[in-house]
Amino acid sequence: MILGVIADDFTGATDVASMLVRAGMQTVQVLGVPAEGLPEADAVVIALKTRTIPAIDAVAQSLQAMEALRKAGARQIYFKYCSTFDSTAKGNIGPVTDALMQALGADFTIACPAFPENGRTVFRGHLFVGDQLLSDSGMRHHPLTPMTDANLVRVLQSQTQQSVGLLRYDGLQKNAAGAVAQLRTEGVRIAVADALNNGDLLTLAEVCAELPLITAGSGVALGLPPAYQRRGWFQPSDSAAQLATVQGPVAVVSGSCSEATNAQVARWIADGRTAIALDPLALHTGAQTAESLLAEALPVLAGGPVLLYATAAPDRVKAAQAELGVEAAGALVEHTLATVAQGLVQAGVRRLVVAGGETSGAVVQALAVQQLRIGAPICPGVPWTQSALPQSGEPLLLALKSGNFGGVDFFAEALRQAGAAL
Ligand code: ADP
Numbered sequence: 001m002i003l004g005v006i007a008d009d010f011t012g013a014t015d016v017a018s019m020l021v022r023a024g025m026q027t028v029q030v031l032g033v034p035a036e037g038l039p040e041a042d043a044v045v046i047a048l049k050t051r052t053i054p055a056i057d058a059v060a061q062s063l064q065a066m067e068a069l070r071k072a073g074a075r076q077i078y079f080k081y082c083s084t085f086d087s088t089a090k091g092n093i094g095p096v097t098d099a100l101m102q103a104l105g106a107d108f109t110i111a112c113p114a115f116p117e118n119g120r121t122v123f124r125g126h127l128f129v130g131d132q133l134l135s136d137s138g139m140r141h142h143p144l145t146p147m148t149d150a151n152l153v154r155v156l157q158s159q160t161q162q163s164v165g166l167l168r169y170d171g172l173q174k175n176a177a178g179a180v181a182q183l184r185t186e187g188v189r190i191a192v193a194d195a196l197n198n199g200d201l202l203t204l205a206e207v208c209a210e211l212p213l214i215t216a217g218s219g220v221a222l223g224l225p226p227a228y229q230r231r232g233w234f235q236p237s238d239s240a241a242q243l244a245t246v247q248g249p250v251a252v253v254s255g256s257c258s259e260a261t262n263a264q265v266a267r268w269i270a271d272g273r274t275a276i277a278l279d280p281l282a283l284h285t286g287a288q289t290a291e292s293l294l295a296e297a298l299p300v301l302a303g304g305p306v307l308l309y310a311t312a313a314p315d316r317v318k319a320a321q322a323e324l325g326v327e328a329a330g331a332l333v334e335h336t337l338a339t340v341a342q343g344l345v346q347a348g349v350r351r352l353v354v355a356g357g358e359t360s361g362a363v364v365q366a367l368a369v370q371q372l373r374i375g376a377p378i379c380p381g382v383p384w385t386q387s388a389l390p391q392s393g394e395p396l397l398l399a400l401k402s403g404n405f406g407g408v409d410f411f412a413e414a415l416r417q418a419g420a421a422l
Contacts, residue, residue: 001038002233003224004069005045006062006100007080008092010364011357011382011402013047016080016218017374018383020045023225024236029372029385031364033065038072039371042234049361050096051086052144058092059099066100075233076212077104078224083115083217084134085127085152086145087159094159097190097215101162104212108184110167111156112204113217114195117380118405120217121196125153125166152192162189167204169194176207190215198222206230218381243375243386244395246350249301250420252411253344253352254309255337255359257317258403260410264355265311267408274300278310280320280329283336290339297340298347305415305422308340311355334359338366345389345396351418353399353411360400372398378414379406 003020007013013029020027025042038044046065050058066077079100087093093111101109114122119130129137133150140148149155157164165188171179172194183191195201198219205223208214209231214224228234252268254261269275276296282288297306310333312320320329341352341363354360364372372385375397382401389396399414407413412422 001041001044001069001073002075002228003043003078004066004072004074004076005043005078005080006065006069007045007047008051008058008096009049009082009357010047010361011400012080012082012218013045014372014374014383014385014400015381015402016078016221017043017045018377018381019218019221020225021241021374021383022377023222024238024240025225025234026237026240027374029374031370033068034370038068044069044072044074045080050092051082052088053092055091055095059095062096063099063103066103076209076214078221079213079215080218081113081215083113083118083120083219084129084137084139084147085113085155086139086142086147087155088145091159093215094156098160098162100213101189106212108180108189108191109211109213109215110191110193110204110208111152111215112193112195112220113152114201115217115219116195116197116201120219122152122192122194123169123196124194125192126150127152156190156192160190163187164190164192167191167193169196169200172200172203176203180207195219202226241374241376241383243373243384243397245419246395246397248348248350250305250351250415250418251297251301251344251349251353252305252307252355252415253337253341253359253363254307254311254355255333256356256401256403257311257314260404260406261311261355262313263408264406264410265307265309268307268411271412273305273307275307275309278308278333278336280310280333281323283332284324290336290343293336293340294343297344301347301349305420307411308337310337330358334362338362342366350395351397351415351420353401353414355401355403357402360402364398364400367396369396369398376417378417379410381405384414384418
């Protein structure tokens with residue numbers, strides 16, 4: 001193993017793994033730290049769920065993951081967070097970075113959430129989401145990690161005792177190694193790095209390839225494989241993204257209520273495809289159940305793809321939350337969709353698209369999937385993945401989409417890419 005990645009959430013792990021595969025690294029994603037040790041691959045991504053938990057727990061879990069990766073031979077550790085730098089007032093980006101630096105004996109690292117292909121750029125230390133500053137974007141209303149300051153130097157400095165500085169765009173352009181050396185001389189321990197395009201990410205990766213620790217969104221991962229290759233550490237493989245060919249019925253389950261997913265569901269319905277809606281209130285009274293949903297879905301599966309969705313507009317989500325409570329509504333929908341996914345797989349579905357980060361976590365857990373081999377991207381940040389069913393070992397292809405990703409035709413596009421005739 002060359003690179004060991006610790007990701008602070010599930011779909012974020014798939015996102016960074018996808019970047020590595022794109023650049024020719026064989027990459028496996030595991031869910032948590034497996035007791036039986038880590039698989040063989042150029043890169044292993046450990047998916048944690050540490051973004052919003054108490055900092056002390058996030059630190060403990062991240063250190064445990066780091067130790068497993070080091071034990072398996074990782075030359076470099078990568079702490080992956082969201083491209084919108086999602087963090088609470090107390091962390092967890094700062095505390096986890098501090099702990100990893102200390103454990104690895106690192107006296108310098110970078111922090112760079114930039115992902116230009118998805119509109120996330122950093123300039124003068126300020127994070128932009130498309131044309132807006134982070135603090136003007138929808139992220140300011142996020143229920144768990146509202147981001148109200150776009151100045152990442154300030155945000156990160158409030159989460160760590162170590163000195164946070166800025167690796168400026170101009171320095172990066174002119175002489176990146178010199179700019180880094182200068183920051184180190186000034187006593188900077190964590191440098192927020194500007195990056196406006198993939199070229200900047202390549203430069204940044206090259207100058208950071210031998211650091212014990214990198215902290216970043218998924219973007220920087222794009223530049224690491226070529227930097228490793230220049231050092232003779234690995235050869236890119238043409239088959240890195242190759243997954244098994246599978247047949248049979250296909251389906252989509254969606255528990256994301258993001259704008260992007262709402263548009264994707266609307267498009268699916270407008271295209272005249274089969275769609276079955278979940279109603280949280282009916283689930284609560286028992287008028288609708290996972291069994292009743294499956295009874296509706298299974299008979300039509302043979303005729304074409306089926307979408308089961310809880311996706312709804314904000315006013316409908318709010319109404320359900322007012323009636324049931326935010327957490328209870330979320331848990332009820334997640335649990336039902338996970339049971340539905342189980343039923344679909346039992347009925348022979350081997351290509352399944354899941355929309356929603358939390359929803360994906362619930363589905364993968366219900367299917368008892370432990371490892372995902374990462375395939376080709378459907379859109380930036382969302383690849384097809386292959387896992388083995390626990391009983392039979394049969395291949396199962398999953399596309400796990402975090403809420404805001406994907407174009408309006410994402411569901412059909414994903415299924416077509418997996419060989420389904422639509
Ligand atoms: P995203 O990636 O878009 O954030 P997630 O799956 O992570 O999607 O989160 C969406 C949350 O909203 C889940 O907990 C899901 O169960 C919940 N949810 C989905 N549909 C509804 C609904 N109609 N009413 C209330 N909550 C819902």
